[in-house]
Amino acid sequence: MIIAMRTGATAEEVKRVVEEIAKQRLQSQTLEGQERTVIAVLGKIPDRGYLANHLIAFAGVESAYPIAEPYKLASKGAATQTVTIGEGERALKLGNGRVIIMAGPCSIESEGQLEIIAKEVKMAGASVLRGGAFKPRTAPRNFEGLGYEGLKLLKKMGDKFGLLTITEVMEIGDISLVADFTDILQVGARNAQNYNLLKALGKIRRPVLLKRGMSETFEELLSAAEYILDGGNPNVILCLRGIRTFEPATRNTSDIDGIAVLKEKTHLPIIFDPSHAAGYWQYVPSLSKAAIAAGADGLLIEVHHKPEEALSDGGQSLKPDKFAELMEELRLIARAVGREI
Ligand code: PEP
Ligand code: MN
Numbered sequence: 001m002i003i004a005m006r007t008g009a010t011a012e013e014v015k016r017v018v019e020e021i022a023k024q025r026l027q028s029q030t031l032e033g034q035e036r037t038v039i040a041v042l043g044k045i046p047d048r049g050y051l052a053n054h055l056i057a058f059a060g061v062e063s064a065y066p067i068a069e070p071y072k073l074a075s076k077g078a079a080t081q082t083v084t085i086g087e088g089e090r091a092l093k094l095g096n097g098r099v100i101i102m103a104g105p106c107s108i109e110s111e112g113q114l115e116i117i118a119k120e121v122k123m124a125g126a127s128v129l130r131g132g133a134f135k136p137r138t139a140p141r142n143f144e145g146l147g148y149e150g151l152k153l154l155k156k157m158g159d160k161f162g163l164l165t166i167t168e169v170m171e172i173g174d175i176s177l178v179a180d181f182t183d184i185l186q187v188g189a190r191n192a193q194n195y196n197l198l199k200a201l202g203k204i205r206r207p208v209l210l211k212r213g214m215s216e217t218f219e220e221l222l223s224a225a226e227y228i229l230d231g232g233n234p235n236v237i238l239c240l241r242g243i244r245t246f247e248p249a250t251r252n253t254s255d256i257d258g259i260a261v262l263k264e265k266t267h268l269p270i271i272f273d274p275s276h277a278a279g280y281w282q283y284v285p286s287l288s289k290a291a292i293a294a295g296a297d298g299l300l301i302e303v304h305h306k307p308e309e310a311l312s313d314g315g316q317s318l319k320p321d322k323f324a325e326l327m328e329e330l331r332l333i334a335r336a337v338g339r340e341i
Contacts (some may be wrong), residue, residue: 001041001048003055006062009037013060024051027034036059036062071222071231074236074266083207083235084270086164086183094207094237095269099334099341100270100298102128103168103323106313107135107143108150116305118157120320122218124327125341129154129163130186134170135312136190136248137304139288143311151181153154158183166300172200179206189214189241189276193224202231205214209237209271209300214244218261225268235339238262240278251279254287259294265316269296275316276300284318285326299330 004013014030014037021028027042045051045066052064053276069075082095094100103121108114108131118129133150137144146153151167158165169175171284172192175308179187191197201208208228212221224234240259242252254277261272272288288299304317305312318326327341334341 001045001052001067001168002065003035003039003041004062004065005039005060007036009062013058014039017058017061019057020055021279024257036199036216039104039275040132051151054324055179055208058184069222069265069286070219071266074222074225074268076267078267080146081234081267085207089117089127090162092164092254097339099292099296099330099339100271101115101126101327101330101341102298102300103303104130104131105304105310106275106317107132107145107253107311108153108167109143109146111153113305114153114157115160117128117303117320118163120305121303121323122161122323124254124320124324125331127164128166128185128260129161130166131157132140132312133167134178135152136168136170136188136310137328140213146175154235156179159184169197169201175200179204180217183207183236186219186239187211192216193220195224195227198224198340199231202228202233205233205235207235208233209239211239211241212243212255212258213271216243218258225266237271237297238266239271239273240277240296241273241300250275250277250283254278256287256290256294258280259325263295269297272297273300275300275313275318279316281307281318281322282314284316285329288326289329289333292330292339293337301326 029040031038048066082093103126131154133145135145154165159188164183166181168186169178170190186209189211228236240255242254247255272291295318302317303323307314307317331341
C-alpha cells in the first residue's frame with residue numbers, strides 16, 4: 001500500500017503515520033520527495049480496505065492506494081484451472097479454448113415450449129440449455145417463472161436431448177433444490193452482490209455462473225466471485241451481460257471490453273451474454289461474433305420459437321433459424337481465431 005502525504009505535511013504528521021503502521025505490526029519505508037513524502041507499507045496486510053480507510057483519517061494524509069488486488073483466489077496468479085460442467089459422457093470443460101454455447105428461452109413457459117427450443121438449439125450445436133424457472137422481475141405482477149415445475153422440465157429436456165443445463169437461483173433456501181436439477185447455477189445481475197447468496201454458493205461444488213451487476217466494476221465482480229471461491233467452490237464462471245449507461249438505443253451497453261480486461265486479471269472462464277447486453281434480437285449476432293473474436297469462453301443466448309408470445313424477453317430472443325445461422329457464422333469466427341465450437 002502506498003500512502004501519499006499532502007504537500008506541506010509536517011514531519012510530526014509523517015511520524016504519526018509511520019508509528020501507526022508499526023502499531024499494526026507492518027513495516028514501512030518513507031520516501032521524501034521534493035514536494036511531498038510518500039510512505040510504502042510493506043508486508044502482508046490482513047485487511048487492506050480497513051487500513052486504507054483508517055490511514056486517510058490521519059492528519060496530513062492525502063491518499064492511500066492498496067497495490068495488491070482484493071481478490072486472491074480469482075486472480076491470474078492463483079492456480080489456473082478449467083471448470084468442468086456436468087458428469088459422465090455429457091461433461092465438458094470450460095476455459096480450455098473450446099467455445100461453449102448456452103442457449104434457450106429466457107423463461108421456461110411450458111413443456112411444449114421448452115421441448116421445441118431444446119431440440120432446435122441442440123440441432124444447431126449448443127451444448128447447454130438455458131431456461132429460467134425462478135425469474136427476477138423488475139416490477140411485481142409479471143411472470144415469475146414456473147419454479148419447481150420449471151426445474152423438472154429443464155432436467156427432462158436436458159436428458160432428452162443430451163444437453164447440459166443452466167438456470168438461475170435467487171434464494172439461499174433454493175440452492176440445494178436447484179443444484180439437484182441443473183448443471184450450472186446462475187446468479188443474475190440483480191443478485192450479483194448478494195453476498196449471503198454468494199457465500200452459500202461457496203459451500204456447494206456445482207459450477208456457478210456469476211453475472212456482472214448492472215453497475216458493477218470489474219474489481220467488484222472479481223471480489224464477488226472471490227466470495228464463492230473463498231467458501232471452497234472453485235467452479236466459478238463469470239458472465240458479462242452489458243451494463244446500465246445513458247444510451248437508450250440498447251437495453252444495456254455491451255461490455256465486450258470486459259473480456260480483454262478480465263482475461264488479464266483472472267483465470268476464471270468468461271461467458272458473454274449478448275441478449276441482455278443488446279436487448280434487441282437484431283444486435284445479438286454482431287455482439288456474439290465480436291465476443292468470440294475477443295476471446296470469450298462461451299456465449300449465453302436467448303432463443304424462442306415464438307418470440308412474440310414469450311412471457312419474458314421476447315424482443316431480444318433469436319428465432320431458431322436465426323440462431324442456427326449465427327452458429328454457422330460463429331464457427332467461422334472461432335476457426336479464424338484458432339478455436340473450435
Ligand atoms: C436472464 O438470464 O434471463 C436474466 C434475468 O439475466 P440478467 O440477470 O443478466 O438480467
Ligand atoms: Mn432474460
